[in-house]
Amino acid sequence: LAKTTQPISMDSYEGQEVNITCSHNNIATNDYITWYQQFPSQGPRFIIQGYKTKVTNEVASLFIPADRKSSTLSLPRVSLSDTAVYYCLDTDKLIFGTGTRLQVFP
Amino acid sequence: DGGITQSPKYLFRKEGQNVTLSCEQNLNHDAMYWYRQDPGQGLRLIYYSQIVNDFQKGDIAEGYSVSREKKESFPLTVTSAQKNPTAFYLCASSIRMGGLLFYEQYFGPGTRLTVT
Numbered sequence: 417l418a419k420t421t422q423p424i425s426m427d428s429y430e431g432q433e434v435n436i437t438c439s440h441n442n443i444a445t446n447d448y449i450t451w452y453q454q455f456p457s458q459g460p461r462f463i464i465q466g467y468k469t470k471v472t473n474e475v476a477s478l479f480i481p482a483d484r485k486s487s488t489l490s491l492p493r494v495s496l497s498d499t500a501v502y503y504c505l506d507t508d509k510l511i512f513g514t515g516t517r518l519q520v521f522p
Numbered sequence: 523d524g525g526i527t528q529s530p531k532y533l534f535r536k537e538g539q540n541v542t543l544s545c546e547q548n549l550n551h552d553a554m555y556w557y558r559q560d561p562g563q564g565l566r567l568i569y570y571s572q573i574v575n576d577f578q579k580g581d582i583a584e585g586y587s588v589s590r591e592k593k594e595s596f597p598l599t600v601t602s603a604q605k606n607p608t609a610f611y612l613c614a615s616s617i618r619m620g621g622l623l624f625y626e627q628y629f630g631p632g633t634r635l636t637v638t
Contacts, residue, residue: 448625450626452627457610457632457634458631458632459526459612459614459629459630459631459632460565460612460627460629461629462626462627462628465626503564503565507625508619510555510567510570510580511567511581512557512564512565512566513564514562514563514564515564
């Protein structure tokens with residue numbers, strides 16, 4: 417099963433907006449797109465989920481184009497506590513890639 | 523206080539021994555999952571269960587076994603046949619699995635297994 421593709425790592429500074437893009441080349445009609453956050457030695461935590469267009473909650477926004485072949489997680493005004501690994505996945509495939517390691521600097 | 527519990531947090535075993543990792547949830551979720559995570563790697567699916575008394579192999583099921591006799595519990599046994607058992611094991615649950623419906627996985631705190 418092909419998994420999603422996302423950058424291995426990203427750096428940012430406090431207060432900046434961070435956008436992490438994921439490729440979903442094998443997404444199925446019934447797959448949602450879900451993003452999780454993981455801190456070291458902890459289980460992943462749900463951030464946001466969507467099917468198409470834009471979804472926003474209290475911590476992030478998720479942009480999904482019409483063809484659903486990609487998704488972009490947007491974290492507004494990151495802080496040091498946002499340093500973590502971020503995973504995107506096609507929900508029903510249950511396949512987590514290696515994730516994007518976000519490092520936020522002061 | 524609802525959630526998923528995994529015990530113990532750290533587990534040490536000698537090579538050749540079977541070991542069972544506990545996973546319990548009180549979220550009334552139908553689906554439960556086991557993942558393995560190696561250092562610097564993503565999560566890999568071992569087994570999942572959509573309903574009591576039913577479970578399916580994931581990508582790396584060899585050397586592992588599970589049971590789902592109760593809705594709340596999904597124990598994972600790491601057998602001596604698993605060649606590289608040392609890893610971080612994560613259990614998760616969701617209200618359901620599949621279908622064009624929203625669902626998210628809730629993860630436990632994990633068990634770090636070391637086999638020497």
